[in-house]
Amino acid sequence: MPQRAPTVDPGRVPDSELEDRFGRRFAYLRLSITDVCNFRCEYCLPDGYQGKPTGFLNRDEIQxxxxxxxxxxxxxxxxxxxxxxxxxxxxxxxxxxxxxxGIEKLALTTNAFNLAAQAEALRDAGLSAVNISLDSLDRQGFERITGDKRHEKVLAGVDAAIAAGIPSVKINTVLLGGLNDQEIPDFMEYVRERPVAVRFIELMQTADNGDYFRRRHVSGQTVADRLQAAGWSPMQRGETDGPAVEYSHPDYAGRIGLIAPYAPGFCDGCNRLRVTARGGLRLCLFGNGTHDLRPLLQDEADKAALKRSICQTLVGKEVSHHLHEGDFGDTPHLASTGG
Structure with a gap:
């Protein structure tokens, strides 16, 4: 449910190091380790990956x-x-x-192309949550949307993650008018016996998908209306949870969630920051520019300066994105920043 809007106080002095001038505190970091993707999802990379797969943060820099x-x-x-x-x-x-x-929960977002083979190793490495991109339960629908034929491998990856005992298994489904919006009842049935959460994500406009957005965008409110009409109830959002509003039903083992960035109050409870695969700190997925942290990642002795740089940059975070005004910042596509 929308939370109380943060108080706008440009002169505010934050009470804690990762608090912005609107009183929002940040306990959640989304870190991209590559912008390469091996799928060709038509809402994100319809022509496949076109970048240069070089220059990503190395293991030491990431740590x-x-x-x-x-x-x-x-x-x-x-x-x-x-x-x-x-x-x-x-x-x-x-x-x-x-x-x-200090890291209490480690999560991974993946298209699950090889998850079935890696689920147990990921669990043993300390993974506590996995989000799997799955835009259709239908094989032909999946191939149409993703440009990939590994539908069965993705479904097997979901089951392998559950079997491996990874504590939180979630499915991310981008809601697309005329392509998968008719599958909402099928996804509900999918979670009847499976302890997973399916989250429908409202399609967001980026720099290179304007025409597609206008053809395929479906308001997240349509999902919320259907869920409530079918007896699903919204759940309380935790302090480190992402932006989804999740719904539960006593007759279902799993949950259904909704990420609706165009809904009123979506940014009020923002609790997350982003770093790109090359070390750029982004304060908003749909903001402009990144703050380059990489020069301060070369030596452990730079840690104090690195933390100061992060905190100083956070002061510039705005109260909200501007998607409603058609301003999606400088995000070319979601693969470029990790979504």
Whole structure:
């Protein structure tokens, strides 16, 4: 449910190191370790990855970054991409992060192209949550949306994550008019016996998907209305939870969630920061510019300066995105910043 809007006070002196001038505190970091993705989702990378797969933070730089953020109060870390598991050292990066003092919850977002083979190793590395991108339960629908034929492998990855005992297993489904919005009842049935959460994500406009957005955007309110009409009830949001409003039902083992960035009050409870795969601190997914932290990641002796730089940059965080005004910042596509 929308939370109380933060008080706008540009002159506010934060009470804690990771608090912005509107009184919002940040305990959740989303860290991209690559912008490479091996799927061709038509809402994100319809022509496939076109960047240069070089220059990403190395394992030592990542660990210095994670340690500094943990000392500033980050308790939940999500490793994202692109597709993070295309990195050969992804498992080692996750194990390093899980062993970092202060990190209480380690999460991963993946398209699950190889999750079935890696689920137990990821659990053993300390992974406590996995979010799996799955935009259709139908094989043909999946292939149409993702440009990939590994539908069965993705479904097997969901079941493998559950079987491995990873504590939190969630599915991310981008809601697309005329492509998968008719599958909402199917996803409800999918969680009847499975202890997973399916979260429908409202399609967001970026720099390169304007025409597609206008054709396929469906308001998240349509999902909320259907859930409540079917007897689902919204759940309380935790301090380190992401932006989803999750719904439960006594007859279902799983949950249904909704991420609706165009809903009123969406930014009020913002609790997360983002760092790109090359070390750029982004204060908002749909903001402009990044603050380069990489020069301060070369030596452990720079940690104090790194933490000061993070805190000073946070002062510039705005109260809200400007998606309602058609301003999506300088985000070209979601794979570029980890979503």
């Amino acid at each position: 210095r970054l994670v340690s500094a953020f943990a000392e500033l109060g980050i308790r939940k870390l999500r490793i994202t991409g692109g597709e993070p598991l295309v990195r050969k050292d992804a498992l080692a990066i996750l194990a390093d992060a899980a062993a970092t003092p």
